[in-house]
Amino acid sequence: MLKITIIAGARPNFMKIAPIIKAIEKAKTENKDIDFRLVHTGQHYDKKMSGSFFEQLGIPEPDANLEAGGGSQAEQTANIMVRFEKELMENPADVVLVVGDVTSTMACSITAKKLNVQVVHVEAGIRSGDLSMPEEINRMVTDAITDQFFTTSELANENLRKAGILEDRIHFVGNTMIDTLLSNMDNLIDPKIKVDGKPLENQDYFVLTLHRPANVDEEGKLQEMMQAIMDGTGDHPIIFPVHPRTAKILTGLGISHKHLHYVEPLSYLEFNYIVKNSKAVITDSGGITEETTVMGVPCLTLRDNTERPETITLGTNELVGTKPENLKPYLEKVLSGTWKKGGEIPLWDGKTADRIVQDLLKIYSN
Numbered sequence: 001m002l003k004i005t006i007i008a009g010a011r012p013n014f015m016k017i018a019p020i021i022k023a024i025e026k027a028k029t030e031n032k033d034i035d036f037r038l039v040h041t042g043q044h045y046d047k048k049m050s051g052s053f054f055e056q057l058g059i060p061e062p063d064a065n066l067e068a069g070g071g072s073q074a075e076q077t078a079n080i081m082v083r084f085e086k087e088l089m090e091n092p093a094d095v096v097l098v099v100g101d102v103t104s105t106m107a108c109s110i111t112a113k114k115l116n117v118q119v120v121h122v123e124a125g126i127r128s129g130d131l132s133m134p135e136e137i138n139r140m141v142t143d144a145i146t147d148q149f150f151t152t153s154e155l156a157n158e159n160l161r162k163a164g165i166l167e168d169r170i171h172f173v174g175n176t177m178i179d180t181l182l183s184n185m186d187n188l189i190d191p192k193i194k195v196d197g198k199p200l201e202n203q204d205y206f207v208l209t210l211h212r213p214a215n216v217d218e219e220g221k222l223q224e225m226m227q228a229i230m231d232g233t234g235d236h237p238i239i240f241p242v243h244p245r246t247a248k249i250l251t252g253l254g255i256s257h258k259h260l261h262y263v264e265p266l267s268y269l270e271f272n273y274i275v276k277n278s279k280a281v282i283t284d285s286g287g288i289t290e291e292t293t294v295m296g297v298p299c300l301t302l303r304d305n306t307e308r309p310e311t312i313t314l315g316t317n318e319l320v321g322t323k324p325e326n327l328k329p330y331l332e333k334v335l336s337g338t339w340k341k342g343g344e345i346p347l348w349d350g351k352t353a354d355r356i357v358q359d360l361l362k363i364y365s366n
Contacts, residue, residue: 009104
């Protein structure tokens with residue numbers, strides 16, 4: 001019996017592991033010798049991660065919650081490692097499977113390796129080249145000690161080859177985030193957002209998300225960026241899902257406009273509903289660039305680098321940068337309807353998790 005401990009620490013992780021869990025459960029019905037234990041590190045507390053969240057994505061309630069959230073990066077890493085070591089010693093596994101690039105990914109990988117347990121990294125090999133991002137450190141450390149690498153793109157494969165990883169440990173399987181998105185396209189939920197008392201009109205509004213320190217920590221820069229967004233989007237509403245506390249700070253800075261609408265954070269199914277029906281998305285998130293590419297929605301990324309270049313070369317994403325003055329020509333393309341169409345990305349087909357489970361059974365069948 002192949003025993004896999006699956007790690008999730010933050011909301012995006014659960015979207016990445018949901019299809020893997022379904023694929024394992026499917027393999028079990030086919031009498032394959034495989035089972036899993038789901039461990040939530042508790043890295044992020046998210047009130048929207050209720051039973052309904054797990055139910056919507058078809059994820060069972062975690063077998064364990066380490067409740068290791070809070071504190072500085074170092075404190076959080078240490079808490080996760082201490083608690084996960086105890087968990088893994090009490091519930092031994094053949095493989096620890098980690099996804100993405102959050103603190104939990106790195107911390108649980110280190111803990112597993114020190115207990116001589118195999119580590120599998122899903123979404124391995126992606127790099128931004130920006131060491132000021134905590135996520136980049138997490139990626140590099142995790143991939144330095146991973147045993148088997150499951151990748152989303154040929155570029156990720158190349159990054160791993162350059163790091164000296166042998167070909168037989170690299171498995172190009174696709175993107176489990178896209179598995180989740182495609183399996184939920186018919187289940188998206190209209191959050192019934194109203195602007196001036198009227199429902200949003202399809203493809204008549206922009207969606208905005210901002211969270212990276214480079215964009216939000218400097219008040220003056222944030223004001224300039226928001227002004228550039230409001231100036232460049234014309235009369236179109238801008239829907240900005242944001243925590244009420246952050247909205248209060250933004251309003252306190254005088255960042256308000258008749259077309260700018262703060263809404264509370266949305267669930268996965270609600271958020272992707274408004275993305276799918278928007279004119280374009282303005283964001284500094286990495287994951288959203290993948291989803292917009294698959295949905296064919298223009299995406300303007302307010303960053304100077306990206307770990308997902310395939311969303312630019314093959315998809316609907318463009319790297320705008322972090323200077324407010326860069327925005328105008330990109331927004332003009334959106335408003336004039338001349339934004340690039342984008343195309344399909346290899347293996348982003350909704351079958352990634354099946355490939356992962358098949359490969360795991362082959363690798364660890366001895």
